[in-house]
Amino acid sequence: MAKIEPKKTAMPEQPASERIQNFDEVPYGYTEEMAIAEAKRCIQCKDPKCIEGCPVEIDIPGFIRLIAEGDFRGSVRVMKEKNLLPAVCGRVCPQEDQCEKFCVLGKKFEPVAIGRLERFIADWEARQGEAEIPKPAPPTGKKVAIVGSGPAGLTVAGDLIKLGHKITIFEALHKPGGVLVYGIPEFRLPKEIVFREVDYLQKLGVELITSFIVGRTKTVDELLTEYDAVFLGTGAGLPWFMFIPGENSKGIYSANEYLTRSNLMKAYRFPEYDTPIMQGKRVATIGGGNVAMDSARTALRLGAEESIVIYRRSKTEMPARDEEIEHAEEEGVIFNFLTNPVAYHADKDGWVKEIECIRMELGEPDASGRRRPVPIENSNFREPIDTVVVAIGNSPNPLVPATTPGLETTKHGTIVVDETTGRTSKKGVFAGGDIVTGAATVILAMGAGRVAARSIDEYLKTGEW
Amino acid sequence: MNTILKKETLSPSVKLYEIEAPLIAQKALPGQFVVVRIVEEGERIPLTIADSDPERGILTLIVQEVGKTTEHMGLLDEGMAILDVAGPLGLPSEIENYGTVVMVGGGIGIAPIYPITKGMKAAGNRVISIIGARSENLLFYIDKMKAVSDEFIITTDDGTSGIKGFVTDELKRLIDEGVKIDRVVAIGPTIMMKMVSEVTRPYEIPTIVSLNSIMVDGTGMCGACRVEIDGETKFACVDGPEFDGHKVDFDLLMQRQAMYIEQEKKSLECFRENLVHRI
Ligand SMILES: Cc1cc2nc3c(=O)[nH]c(=O)nc-3n(C[C@H](O)[C@H](O)[C@H](O)COP(=O)(O)OP(=O)(O)OC[C@H]3O[C@@H](n4cnc5c(N)ncnc54)[C@H](O)[C@@H]3O)c2cc1C
Ligand SMILES: Cc1cc2nc3c(=O)[nH]c(=O)nc-3n(C[C@H](O)[C@H](O)[C@H](O)COP(=O)(O)OP(=O)(O)OC[C@H]3O[C@@H](n4cnc5c(N)ncnc54)[C@H](O)[C@@H]3O)c2cc1C
Ligand code: FES
Numbered sequence: 001m002a003k004i005e006p007k008k009t010a011m012p013e014q015p016a017s018e019r020i021q022n023f024d025e026v027p028y029g030y031t032e033e034m035a036i037a038e039a040k041r042c043i044q045c046k047d048p049k050c051i052e053g054c055p056v057e058i059d060i061p062g063f064i065r066l067i068a069e070g071d072f073r074g075s076v077r078v079m080k081e082k083n084l085l086p087a088v089c090g091r092v093c094p095q096e097d098q099c100e101k102f103c104v105l106g107k108k109f110e111p112v113a114i115g116r117l118e119r120f121i122a123d124w125e126a127r128q129g130e131a132e133i134p135k136p137a138p139p140t141g142k143k144v145a146i147v148g149s150g151p152a153g154l155t156v157a158g159d160l161i162k163l164g165h166k167i168t169i170f171e172a173l174h175k176p177g178g179v180l181v182y183g184i185p186e187f188r189l190p191k192e193i194v195f196r197e198v199d200y201l202q203k204l205g206v207e208l209i210t211s212f213i214v215g216r217t218k219t220v221d222e223l224l225t226e227y228d229a230v231f232l233g234t235g236a237g238l239p240w241f242m243f244i245p246g247e248n249s250k251g252i253y254s255a256n257e258y259l260t261r262s263n264l265m266k267a268y269r270f271p272e273y274d275t276p277i278m279q280g281k282r283v284a285t286i287g288g289g290n291v292a293m294d295s296a297r298t299a300l301r302l303g304a305e306e307s308i309v310i311y312r313r314s315k316t317e318m319p320a321r322d323e324e325i326e327h328a329e330e331e332g333v334i335f336n337f338l339t340n341p342v343a344y345h346a347d348k349d350g351w352v353k354e355i356e357c358i359r360m361e362l363g364e365p366d367a368s369g370r371r372r373p374v375p376i377e378n379s380n381f382r383e384p385i386d387t388v389v390v391a392i393g394n395s396p397n398p399l400v401p402a403t404t405p406g407l408e409t410t411k412h413g414t415i416v417v418d419e420t421t422g423r424t425s426k427k428g429v430f431a432g433g434d435i436v437t438g439a440a441t442v443i444l445a446m447g448a449g450r451v452a453a454r455s456i457d458e459y460l461k462t463g464e465w
Numbered sequence: 466m467n468t469i470l471k472k473e474t475l476s477p478s479v480k481l482y483e484i485e486a487p488l489i490a491q492k493a494l495p496g497q498f499v500v501v502r503i504v505e506e507g508e509r510i511p512l513t514i515a516d517s518d519p520e521r522g523i524l525t526l527i528v529q530e531v532g533k534t535t536e537h538m539g540l541l542d543e544g545m546a547i548l549d550v551a552g553p554l555g556l557p558s559e560i561e562n563y564g565t566v567v568m569v570g571g572g573i574g575i576a577p578i579y580p581i582t583k584g585m586k587a588a589g590n591r592v593i594s595i596i597g598a599r600s601e602n603l604l605f606y607i608d609k610m611k612a613v614s615d616e617f618i619i620t621t622d623d624g625t626s627g628i629k630g631f632v633t634d635e636l637k638r639l640i641d642e643g644v645k646i647d648r649v650v651a652i653g654p655t656i657m658m659k660m661v662s663e664v665t666r667p668y669e670i671p672t673i674v675s676l677n678s679i680m681v682d683g684t685g686m687c688g689a690c691r692v693e694i695d696g697e698t699k700f701a702c703v704d705g706p707e708f709d710g711h712k713v714d715f716d717l718l719m720q721r722q723a724m725y726i727e728q729e730k731k732s733l734e735c736f737r738e739n740l741v742h743r744i
Contacts, residue, residue: 238685
């Protein structure tokens with residue numbers, strides 16, 4: 001057997017100094033040679049552990065073996081059996097906590113770069129031109145309404161249209177894709193990729209209605225009179241604030257607003273696009289997740305001289321993907337760990353001028369298993385700042401639950417479902433994704449969509465609840 | 466969808482649009498608004514539903530041209546469509562029989578005050594309406610407002626129509642004359658709503674105002690629209706837009722409304738320049 005390269009095949013990317021001047025995607029992706037070389041690092045375990053780490057159970061050794069053999073089309077086929085959106089997942093999944101964490105190579109060396117290979121195979125397919133449109137399944141005469149066009153909703157749509165059901169997606173915003181489009185920036189996930197996937201679904205016959213707010217334009221109960229089943233994939237779109245003094249000063253954004261202005265509304269191309277955004281010189285982002293990394297890196301690209309992340313725990317507890325933290329560091333984002341804002345100070349016109357923080361130390365582990373940050377008394381300090389992005393989390397938007405009698409929710413505002421079927425407490429209504437789990441990941445939302453699709457199909461066939 | 470069926474000029478800077486939007490028209494209640502986007506590069510802006518006709522599936526929007534998007538909208542003709550219209554958004558107005566209500570509409574605020582006034586009248590209230598503007602040529606909806614009011618007062622800053630003065634002067638006069646007022650609803654420039662709330666505060670007359678903070682999505686997803694009510698942060702698009710005027714931090718609202726003044730100027734300049742080039 002050939003000697004195994006200890007390190008992953010490097011993926012070429014834009015140099016940090018260049019890329020902070022633009023919004024183009026950072027990594028370029030593997031060439032065919034690189035992909036084949038990396039695929040050959042996989043030792044094709046008899047009892048592959050990586051699959052256990054994948055929420056949608058992709059046949060990982062299978063698709064990698066076909067890459068190693070140069071059969072890319074075959075590899076795509078294996079991938080798509082389980083994952084509808086590999087171009088997205090290859091780019092945004094936290095592989096280090098999933099498949100790659102279980103890779104046997106990882107015990108001695110770096111694991112196989114499963115994510116990069118997934119991305120390669122999806123991009124390869126896209127370069128071959130239009131995806132083939134399969135022959136439509138015979139119509140079942142059943143109609144399903146899908147609320148929300150994030151990864152959960154798109155997965156349900158894709159699975160059910162192939163079974164011959166008639167599918168309509170209702171989306172509140174003017175563009176489909178959910179967080180993939182309004183939240184995750186272009187430099188990490190080109191919107192083109194998401195629109196291509198949506199376009200494919202539309203070619204399969206999925207109907208998409210944008211600017212339609214379920215709960216307002218029509219309620220779930222009204223949809224139930226026209227559709228045989230309803231899937232709720234409305235995500236966790238309600239931004240949290242800290243409710244500390246001065247937080248409503250001008251220049252302070254929720255990450256949702258900051259990223260929506262930049263991504264969905266394309267404020268980074270102002271004035272070509274109409275929506276404005278603050279182009280701060282000293283920008284503080286509060287939080288330590290992917291959302292915070294995206295915000296801090298967006299700030300750099302909008303022209304910030306200093307982009308500072310303020311996180312109340314230490315680097316080890318940061319929930320962001322490793323790659324995002326690395327990229328942020330390379331780009332010059334400054335990290336202020338064990339620090340938490342307590343107030344903002346504004347000038348007489350209401351513009352934020354200073355952030356007041358307190359130092360923290362780590363205490364006993366909390367419910368999440370991470371050590372609890374505790375404020376250190378009298379450690380307050382102030383720093384000048386002109387823009388702040390609050391990226392401390394999101395919870396579900398209450399609109400749909402509030403306008404749907406009979407839909408059971410938890411005290412966190414998430415919808416209660418039976419995990420194995422995605423069924424809610426209301427007959428004919430299913431749910432999945434962030435609206436059920438609270439803010440989580442793309443792949444979990446897709447996994448939940450897959451589970452729900454299967455049980456929706458069953459319900460449509462049997463009518464049994 | 467979203468086709469402009471009728472366009473009418475109400476005053477030099479104010480235009481009325483009737484838009485075909487049957488789903489929204491069936492749902493719209495007084496006090497609610499839509500978010501519109503008129504071109505692909507465009508901003509999302511909130512506009513109050515000034516009237517709706519569920520049978521014909523029509524929404525009426527009344528728009529004052531104050532910047533890029535509203536000026537651009539002014540160039541759309543009948544038969545053209547608005548790219549996106551989403552709604553109805555926001556909580557509907559609380560409409561009950563309170564007794565005597567005073568409805569105050571200032572400037573473009575006359576548009577949103579009209580459907581609420583109509584609702585108040587239908588609910589059996591005695592309706593006193595005070596509408597005002599800087600000058601006569603900025604007034605509109607006079608006949609419609611008259612038709613749903615028991616008493617109807619016009620004020621203009623320069624005296625070109627009705628009584629010379631501010632809407633607050635007339636409101637104060639009514640209070641001083643001992644008219645028993647059970648509720649005031651005021652919609653107009655933020656400073657006007659603040660003054661109205663100051664007038665009624667000592668008399669503890671319940672006073673409702675409609676806050677036009679800067680919005681993006683209009684569905685509670687971004688927090689751009691946050692306002693402080695009694696020291697508590699609220700999202701105007703989903704918790705409002707109507708709030709108790711005695712609890713609103715108007716100064717904060719006015720500051721936040723001015724957040725993008727520089728960029729708005731630039732945006733309008735670019736737009737007008739491009740127009741010249743195109744012609
Ligand atoms: C900035 C950011 C970065 C992230 N980075 C990563 C990452 O790197 N990796 C990862 O795995 N995860 C990441 N996540 C998390 C991931 O994006 C989400 O977990 C995932 O998108 C959830 O999918 P969903 O389909 O449940 O909901 P969403 O993607 O939130 O989509 C919900 C959709 O429903 C629509 N909607 C809501 N209410 C209504 C209504 N009443 N009527 C009609 N439509 C409605 C919304 O407009 C939205 O389009 C990130 C999240 C954010 C915000
Ligand atoms: C709930 C609500 C209902 C409204 N109803 C009406 C109405 O019926 N008729 C009407 O003429 N106007 C209405 N407005 C105000 C209208 O939205 C603004 O005049 C419009 O957004 C200005 O856009 P612009 O590009 O033309 O001007 P700009 O030059 O961009 O802005 C001019 C001023 O309008 C405000 N503004 C700018 N962008 C926004 C935004 N995205 N959201 C809210 N305000 C903004 C700012 O205070 C700004 O200084 C309403 C606002 C709200 C919040
Ligand atoms: S406009 Fe975005 S939350 Fe109100």
